[in-house]
Amino acid sequence: MVFLSICMPSKAGAGVIKAINHTHWAINRFSINGQSGIDIIGPYQGGGGGCCFSVPEKWQPGMTVRVDWESGEASTKGFPGFADYEKYKAWEKKMQAQNRQHSQTVPLPDYNGQDTCGITVHFLPCDEIKVTTSCWSPRNANYPIKEPLRMEEPKVCPK
Structure with missing residues (x-):
């Protein structure tokens, strides 16, 4: 297993850590190889902006990245306000109980012969992830990840 270095200049390119969330859950926090992606990512949104992610000049088979993240409820439904502290704390506890910690090590796609611009997760x-170092906009036909922004969670996730 080969882990990639972060924030090191490379001829292949360096850039920010970004994310696109295709789920109805919020992504409360995330990191790639321990480097923070910074922003909370709402359902069906993109964001990030953590610095920096770079790759070696040449891609090699076996390159991977580790993505750690926390997902949770995105709705503020039932928020009681702050006036009644006990009600607020009970609501906060209920919301935090829905948070889930995740960690996956995934292959880094081959980028040889292509410009690289940081990383997008x-x-x-079903707690699946894909990553790319592509410089293309997700709206461009050349962008390598084709899943629609709004994806429904299946009733049963594959194991």
Whole structure:
């Protein structure tokens, strides 16, 4: 297993850590190889901006990245306000109980012969993820990850 270095200049390119969330859950926090992606990512949104992620000049088979993240409820439904502290604390505890910690090590796709621009992680239903170092916009036909932004969670996730 080969882990990639972060924030090191490389001829292949360096850039920010971004995310696209294809789920109805919030991504409360995430990191790639321990480097923070910074922003909370709401359902069906993109964001991030953590610095920096770079790759070696040449891609090699076996390159991976470790993605750690916390997902949770995105709705503020039932928020009692702050006036009644006990009600607020009970609501906060209920919301925090829904948070889930995740960690996956995934292959880094081959980028040889391509420009690289940091890394983008796609959070998919069933706690699946995909990553890319592509410089293309997700709206561009050349962008390598094709899943629609709004994806429904299946009733049963594959094991």
